[in-house]
Amino acid sequence: MSRRVVTVFGGSGFIGRHLIQRLAKQGVIVRVATRDTEAANFLKPLGEIGQIAPIPFKIGDEASIARAVHGSDQVINLIGILSEWGKSTFESIHVDAARAIAQAATEAGVRQLVHVSALGASAESASVYARSKAAGEEAVKAAFADTVIVRPAAIFGPEDHFFNMFAGLARITPVMPVFGCPLIPKLLLFGIDAPVDIDFYGEGGTRLQPVYVGDVADAIVAILDDKTIKGKIFELAGPQVYSFKAMMDMILKESGRPRILIPYPFALASFWAWFLEFLPNPILTRDQVTLLKTDNVISGELPGFADLGLKPASAEAVLPSYLRRFRPPAKRHLREA
Ligand SMILES: NC(=O)c1ccc[n+]([C@@H]2O[C@H](COP(=O)([O-])OP(=O)(O)OC[C@H]3O[C@@H](n4cnc5c(N)ncnc54)[C@H](OP(=O)(O)O)[C@@H]3O)[C@@H](O)[C@H]2O)c1
Incomplete structure (x- = not known):
């Protein structure tokens, strides 16, 4: 039986390392699409030899995005920024890059795309960050049918900010x-x-309703494991x-x-x-x-941990x-x- 291949964009970050550890335990082949493959090498020991492979990609370089998703069963987009710097604007990272990844996933025939947004994403928000997260959700939904969107609250864990x-x-x-x-x-x-x-x-x-990073990673794994989950938005927040x-x-x-x-x-x-x-x-x-x-805090109107059988x-x-x-x-x- 061939092993599942999952490409994770932004996998070297805070959620990424917890998620990749879980995927590796399941025997999944993980490709970590990153700007810096050297820096992402620390992820390799989380799996068997050759199971986790950092691969280079650049925002704006569509060929590199296509290479990263080629042959993948599932794609996860964890790329995000908290502040703008130089060419890395909320629009370029949360909207344009997200759209490009979703388009490439469609063209490559990827089965499932999980896009990580943020709780509070709203076109009406006074915050540019929250508006860009909402615009990113719309862009990925238009580019990849049945994208599953995950909106975590503020996340805590050993490496949190x-x-x-x-x-x-x-x-x-x-x-x-x-x-x-x-x-x-x-x-x-x-x-x-x-x-x-x-x-x-x-x-x-x-x-605020902070959520544990391990629970966010577990929720993404549960979504990837359930073939019936399509086109839903999950709000992920802690119990308190x-x-x-x-x-x-x-x-x-x-x-x-x-x-x-x-x-x-x-x-x-x-x-x-x-x-x-x-x-x-x-x-x-x-x-x-x-x-x-x-x-x-969560709206309570969208699915969350309980719908995935998880207790944060x-x-x-x-x-x-x-x-x-x-x-x-x-x-x-x-x-x-
Ligand atoms: N942490 C939270 O509290 C929180 C809460 C709600 C939502 N979220 C969302 O969840 C997702 C993952 O969060 P996280 O905390 O794991 O993020 P993170 O650690 O800050 O970063 C995730 C990855 O994004 C990539 N990235 C950052 N800036 C980039 C740039 N300018 N160009 C290209 N890639 C860039 C990096 O990958 P490489 O360096 O490998 O290229 C980085 O490892 C993000 O979309 C974030 O907005 C996070």
């Missing part, structure tokens, strides 16, 4: 921001007395909705770094983001601040496994009561 970034920040700063709180403490603004019972945090800021403040509390608890939480006005966050945007891979952009103004893990269950390394050395081996 979000939780690691805030846990790292807590190591160097005595105060941590809480985005999306309606009140700015008068104290901070004018240096005058605030009422003792002031509700500094309101409802705790923007609400948290306010921004609740997430900060969780990060500080697990990283053993008690810090003062200050409600952070979006206008100030945008101001700092404007400066940060001069750096490659900025930790915050104005568009991300815009994104943070809206809750990022909570952040409380997973975060201790990798945020422990941010603890001060004396607290690193302490167990929570």
